[in-house]
Amino acid sequence: MFVYFSLWAFFCFSFSFFYNLSTEVRAHEHNKEDVYELSESREVNVYSYRQPQLIEPIINAFTEKTGIKVRTIFASKGLIERVAAEGRNSPADLLLTVDISRLMKGMQMGVSQKVRSPVLEANIPKQFRNGDGYWFALSLRARVIYASRMRVPQNTITYSELSNPEWKGRVCTRSGQHSYSLGLISSVIAHEGVDKTRQWLRAVRGNLARKPSGNDRNQIKSIFSGECDIALGNTYYMGLMEIAKKDTGQRKWAKSVKILFPDANGRGTHVNVSGMFMVKDAPHPKSALKLMEFLSSEEAQRIYSGVNFEYPVNQNINPSPRVRNWGELKADKLPLDHISKHHRTASELVDEVGFDEGPY
Numbered sequence: 001m002f003v004y005f006s007l008w009a010f011f012c013f014s015f016s017f018f019y020n021l022s023t024e025v026r027a028h029e030h031n032k033e034d035v036y037e038l039s040e041s042r043e044v045n046v047y048s049y050r051q052p053q054l055i056e057p058i059i060n061a062f063t064e065k066t067g068i069k070v071r072t073i074f075a076s077k078g079l080i081e082r083v084a085a086e087g088r089n090s091p092a093d094l095l096l097t098v099d100i101s102r103l104m105k106g107m108q109m110g111v112s113q114k115v116r117s118p119v120l121e122a123n124i125p126k127q128f129r130n131g132d133g134y135w136f137a138l139s140l141r142a143r144v145i146y147a148s149r150m151r152v153p154q155n156t157i158t159y160s161e162l163s164n165p166e167w168k169g170r171v172c173t174r175s176g177q178h179s180y181s182l183g184l185i186s187s188v189i190a191h192e193g194v195d196k197t198r199q200w201l202r203a204v205r206g207n208l209a210r211k212p213s214g215n216d217r218n219q220i221k222s223i224f225s226g227e228c229d230i231a232l233g234n235t236y237y238m239g240l241m242e243i244a245k246k247d248t249g250q251r252k253w254a255k256s257v258k259i260l261f262p263d264a265n266g267r268g269t270h271v272n273v274s275g276m277f278m279v280k281d282a283p284h285p286k287s288a289l290k291l292m293e294f295l296s297s298e299e300a301q302r303i304y305s306g307v308n309f310e311y312p313v314n315q316n317i318n319p320s321p322r323v324r325n326w327g328e329l330k331a332d333k334l335p336l337d338h339i340s341k342h343h344r345t346a347s348e349l350v351d352e353v354g355f356d357e358g359p360y
Helices: 002-030 032-039 052-066 079-089 100-108 118-123 179-192 194-207 216-225 235-242 250-255 285-295 298-308 336-340 343-352
Strands: 043-048 069-074 094-098 136-148 230-234 257-260 271-278
Touching: 043 052, 043 079, 043 285, 052 069, 052 285, 052 298, 079 094, 079 100, 094 100, 094 285, 100 179, 100 271, 100 336, 118 285, 136 179, 136 216, 136 235, 136 298, 179 194, 179 230, 179 271, 179 336, 179 343, 194 343, 216 230, 216 235, 216 250, 216 257, 230 235, 235 250, 235 257, 250 257, 271 285, 285 298
Parallel strands: 043 069, 043 094
Antiparallel strands: 094 271, 136 230, 136 257, 136 271
């Protein structure tokens, strides 16, 4: 009898012990997120290619709203390489940059990580984010045509028309090897194929007024001086020139041109982006994700578009009044992921046709 009682007592003790243990394990698994939240400090380290005055208002709004501190390092170049060199010891959580080529470079160098967020996917259209979540756009900059108000009566144009004989000696642009130019050429390849793009590029070279040089502001200055009648450029430069100090002459240059949105009645105008990605070994991924989601929010997008003269990527927000005055943007809907695959081929074509050597 005593033996049976002892076995029964042992069975009851064992059941109670393992039940309580399994309950503790389930409770631990249930509370893993809470434990993680407590273990991660409420801060985000940001490496940014974007100028401080463009993002500080948004960063301040984020910290005020969430209490999460943001530490930012600004540099005009080398940040992606810095993250790669720092490896797992990098303090960076998030990288902000301009141009799709840099976003793709971060992915190709293996310094970005996949991010899945219903908030980001709802706020950012599919064509302006990587399909696997390696990068997300924050704003759009359209690659448009600056046209002389005095010498160009038309108000519509296509990229294809830049190769027409009527524009011989009347086109200005910056180097074909600049990332802005390569982005546009890549989009032409994506739509038209390599052979047609080669023919187009040769014809555009023949229409150049001079050897490609300078930045986008220089192209507007060249139109003002009469050196050319049309030029390729990004929209936001117009905003920067319209508010420039009077003694620089840039306001006069800006007033001499109008903006034409190429292919507005067709496939849409080519756009490049500013964007972000979470660093592969981000030490504060939860806080970094909160900042990413905030940057895509209506509140942040409204601030962003008001200071940088770019188009909000969040379609619920209208561009600033100054940007709206330039006209409606109908952006090319081809995914930037697809366009960027042609970047190397675009660069090779620029060299092949001798584009940067100037007109024939």
